[in-house]
Amino acid sequence: MTKLQTEASRQSGLIQSLSSWLRQSMQVFIYGVGAWLTLKGEATAGCMIASSIIMGKALAPVQMGISSWKSMIEARGAWSRLDALLSDLDKRETMELPPPQGNLQAEHVSFAVGLVPILRDIHFSLNAGESMGLIGPSGAGKSTLCRLLLGLWRPQHGTVRLDGADIYTWDPQALGPWLGYLSQDVELFSGTVAENIARLGNVDSEKVITAARRAGVHEMILNFPLGYDTPVGEGGAVLSGGQRQRIGLARALYGDPRLVILDEPNANLDEEGEAALVRAFAALKSDGVTVIVVSHKPTLLSGMDKILMLKGGQIALFGPRDAVFAKLMEAQNTQRPEGRVAP
Incomplete structure (x- = not known):
């Protein structure tokens, strides 16, 4: 059990690190391309900044999904357990019994x-x-x-x-x-x-x-x-x-x-x-x-x-x-x- 938890934590940390590195690398790339196009006169500084903002907004849901992946898995597991419990309740014996005495x-x-x-x-x-x-x-x-x-x-x-x-x-x-x-x-x-x-x-x-x-x-x-x-x-x-x-x-x-x-x-x-x-x-x-x-x-x-x-x-x-x-x-x-x- 401890080994599995350690492996899961390692994988989670690796994925979050990769997503963070990808987002920062994309921002550097956008700024670099924008600066190159601005120097060539094919774009403006405002266009470069706007492109960086748009890229950040586009990648934000992806990073948010990665960071909340554990919560989504736990929510899915909780829903499965609750669904199984409620399904089991429906299968309970429904024959009416006399009022209990407390034995x-x-x-x-x-x-x-x-x-x-x-x-x-x-x-x-x-x-x-x-x-x-x-x-x-x-x-x-x-x-x-x-x-x-x-x-x-x-x-x-x-x-x-x-x-x-x-x-x-x-x-x-x-x-x-x-x-x-x-x-x-x-x-x-x-x-x-x-x-x-x-x-x-x-x-x-x-x-x-x-x-x-x-x-x-x-x-x-x-x-x-x-x-x-x-x-x-x-x-x-x-x-x-x-x-x-x-x-x-x-x-x-x-x-x-x-x-x-x-x-x-x-x-x-x-x-x-x-x-x-x-x-x-x-x-x-x-x-x-x-x-x-x-x-x-x-x-x-x-x-x-x-x-x-x-x-x-x-x-x-x-x-x-x-x-x-x-x-x-x-x-x-x-x-x-x-x-x-x-x-």
């Missing part, structure tokens, strides 16, 4: 990007209403696993099942209302607060307010200039990072989701926002919603039923919360140098 199983799931493995042999199960904290170092595959559990991506090996059915074969339109997802990078759409919480569908005022209350943002939204009708701007530009995240949480809780996955939901939250998040977890648990939370803060994970720790794309630890935390504490104490007292 989730990952059966020896593996996923790779190209030749690079991201997840290997991930297997666990959660009963409806159980909660799980997902922890691990950066790059361990936590966000990738979240997308697989939601059926957004298909694993190369293994199956993710929701109530016994392969979640990837569910009709996305039918499954969507039963899922809630908050990604690391919260993306809001140009529209009002209510429209974003309602997932850009028909705004049901009662459901929107219920979701906002469950997320603990009802009072915050009422303080906006137009309340729920406040435009958020493209990408939520008029809101702070914490406000976007809390509205994104309300969007994830909109309706009656049976599986909610939150990826670093406290990344931009203050103490008030974290307290509201903990209350939201308790409400989801009482409603029998299956919850998965990616976080490293003990305050958020203290109410989880189970903990799954990823390391290097594999399961390092999985089990009841107290048992996993006890093993982590034991490992930390073992690694601590002898004679050193823990702070």
Whole structure:
């Protein structure tokens, strides 16, 4: 892989150097011919300068095309992948299934990007209403696993099942209302607060307010200039990072989701926002919603039923919360140098 990248960079640099040399050589040639014709009285200095400008304009698109060739290749590759994904969506099983209860199983799931493995042999199960904290170092595959559990991506090996059915074969339109997802990078759409919480569908005022209350943002939204009708701007530009995240949480809780996955939901939250998040977890648990939370803060994970720790794309630890935390504490104490007292 490194050898191919080095060869591609070398070829790209060579082509750009040749194009630059060709353009400068042509300019010198034009000036030379123009000067020779001017001395012979067959052209003027203005004609020489005009010819140089015309030649530069003619060669500019060629050089621009060469310099942007890499971007065009990447755009073509992205279009091919997107076309394949959308074509695959059209082939999904469309038979209507009953509303899910939230029983989730990952059966020896593996996923790779190209030749690079991201997840290997991930297997666990959660009963409806159980909660799980997902922890691990950066790059361990936590966000990738979240997308697989939601059926957004298909694993190369293994199956993710929701109530016994392969979640990837569910009709996305039918499954969507039963899922809630908050990604690391919260993306809001140009529209009002209510429209974003309602997932850009028909705004049901009662459901929107219920979701906002469950997320603990009802009072915050009422303080906006137009309340729920406040435009958020493209990408939520008029809101702070914490406000976007809390509205994104309300969007994830909109309706009656049976599986909610939150990826670093406290990344931009203050103490008030974290307290509201903990209350939201308790409400989801009482409603029998299956919850998965990616976080490293003990305050958020203290109410989880189970903990799954990823390391290097594999399961390092999985089990009841107290048992996993006890093993982590034991490992930390073992690694601590002898004679050193823990702070």
